[in-house]
Amino acid sequence: MTWVPGAAGSPYGVHNLPYGVFRHGGRPDRIGVRIGDLLLDLDGAEAAGLVLAGGALRTATLNAFLALGRPQWSAVRARVTELLTDPAHRAAVEPLLVPLQEVELALPFQVGDYVDFYSSEAHATNVGRMFRPDEAPLPPNWKHLPIGYHGRGGTVVVSGTPVTRPSGQRATPAGPVFGPSTRLDIEAEVGFVVGTPSALGTPVPVDSFADHVFGVVLVNDWSARDLQAWEYRPLGPFLAKSFATSVSPWVVPLDALADAWLPAPEQDPPVLDYLRDIPHLGLDLRLAVDWNGTVVSRPPFAGMYWTPAQQLAHLTVNGAVVRTGDLYASGTVSGPTREETGSFLELTWGGAEPVKLDGGERTFLEDGDTVTISATAPGPDGVTVGLGEVCGTIVAAGPPPR
């Protein structure tokens, strides 16, 4: 039981303890851990000798801490828990607590390689129907491997960063034209943050997931559907995605999600050996997509066909390295019903079936729209684990380059 006022029973109690990077009082960015509606200044805590991490908590980004590896992650978590629960520490720790409303949250880690998967069967089926109506909805490889592709690490931004509407080429009957995207969309996803690196040429086995992955963020992989439809053959999405990918400011440790694992959907046909995870588990994360104040969808992460352990095993089976700070996202999280879809492409069926919003009808994103994706997971003893939120507001496109 934590002594921090208001934290006990909250989704951000001592069972959670997500890490982030904050700005406060004009000082340089510092690492903190959330407890209730406060954060514990870990830079100050390590400076005071209250927690020891070899200086890794005294930097402006989580990367050095992420690189320490699971034994150290566990040790720091145990010590932080002790500081926040044992009243004997209250006098020393309380001055290091900062109200969340006083801070600005920064990108929590420097992103290395960013990979985006495509692991919801409902999403892949929906997109296949819309983008490739003359073919089977699921590509022939889809149930044999977790399809993924590389995105742009350099345009991963923290929640709250305004998203400028991208311009680019889209097809018209008269040929391609250049201009601001007219079909700007979201993708509600869950991202996995790599801590411990792997070695070049050495795959990460499917059962070594927790040795490498530190924790979870929420991801909004903003997508310009008109740009995507024109550019993506044959080498995949490029500018339709690379203008911005937003992540939540809190990295929730896997340790906080121990009660959220549950059997993942059965895989038929059976997968190849290197993808066989026993037990085959997914995470019961319950997402909510809020569009200008209205929750329009509740995508269930529990139904994802490919698990995060399988994704990591696949990503490295060719010998590719993962590095500290690498991020891989699940792909759009969509359940089988319209109210569980993780994109507006699916929610409005390509714009053909608008949703009611703000007293009118809406399809894709308009300038000024704000989308907030949040999530919770089951925690210990009936309490909830909060994953925070990732939000962004659309800003009008800038002028053409010249």
Place this chain on the structure above:
Amino acid sequence: MTWVPGAAGSPYGVHNLPYGVFRHGGRPDRIGVRIGDLLLDLDGAEAAGLVLAGGALRTATLNAFLALGRPQWSAVRARVTELLTDPAHRAAVEPLLVPLQEVELALPFQVGDYVDFYSSEAHATNVGRMFRPDEAPLPPNWKHLPIGYHGRGGTVVVSGTPVTRPSGQRATPAGPVFGPSTRLDIEAEVGFVVGTPSALGTPVPVDSFADHVFGVVLVNDWSARDLQAWEYRPLGPFLAKSFATSVSPWVVPLDALADAWLPAPEQDPPVLDYLRDIPHLGLDLRLAVDWNGTVVSRPPFAGMYWTPAQQLAHLTVNGAVVRTGDLYASGTVSGPTREETGSFLELTWGGAEPVKLDGGERTFLEDGDTVTISATAPGPDGVTVGLGEVCGTIVAAGPPPR
């Protein structure tokens, strides 16, 4: 005229001066500039006050120097030229020259985002014919935009790094199987190294290329064609490419290539405004692909349909940032004849038409094979600019993950 013995008239005279990172005498990695068959230790030169770059030359990677921007790049180049040509500096500079055969060359810069284009018309046509025989060889978007996709920055390695044969899934009539790639290939490319970053949301105009790009490396984008054919639809190549991408150890500054620009192929249909570069110039880089000691191909970079300035303008037109250390590659450089192709897929027409090599016939790469891609460009006064080489030897696949 340089006073450095043996350097005058060489492809690495004072007209070239490529930058790299070297290891020597058990000391930490240092920055050097090549002159003839020696390198000038720029760490030592800045330490001695012979060249001033605010400490950017006293680090273990080129990134800080790349971040300085064009005026500083020019100032350092002018000063290094002075040091290597004015005999008055010889006594101070000569002790800082290190024979190349004594050093090990390291990855010259930390790679941020890695993008690979697809800008040779001959290559795209050849691949289209082989991968999509039922469709037009060039996709409908190909002449409207420089198609590209993101690769894996974390597995960019320096020339000389052994390349382990990747394992992965390939299709068979009985379904996908897992194992070492049986169609391992090269892609001979030219890479552009970003120095000056751009701002999120602000495209880089097509005429600002030289403000952002510092220089050029040679790239071998190793490719597993069997993995690629099975995985690439609908989101593009992933594991078929991400196991290793080799780059040359020397970054040749754009300043060294001033005499290598020439008109690029005329573009018909006309391109959209943001891609219109006037003058429309390519680089006359002459590549050579050596396979186990035999030059099997001479790909001409001058014939590339899309120019590096157009590629950068396209890459950022949606507001995506470029950062210091970002690398974008041209895509496979292939000319119209078989002897000008930049991949063995094309050279052997998908393996159907083997080439004679080592007294036998060969199609794709075998374990132990070594491929070396080199290039030269025309320099001032009839002298040649050497771009060095990127080489790699194939090592047998490791065991499966478990």
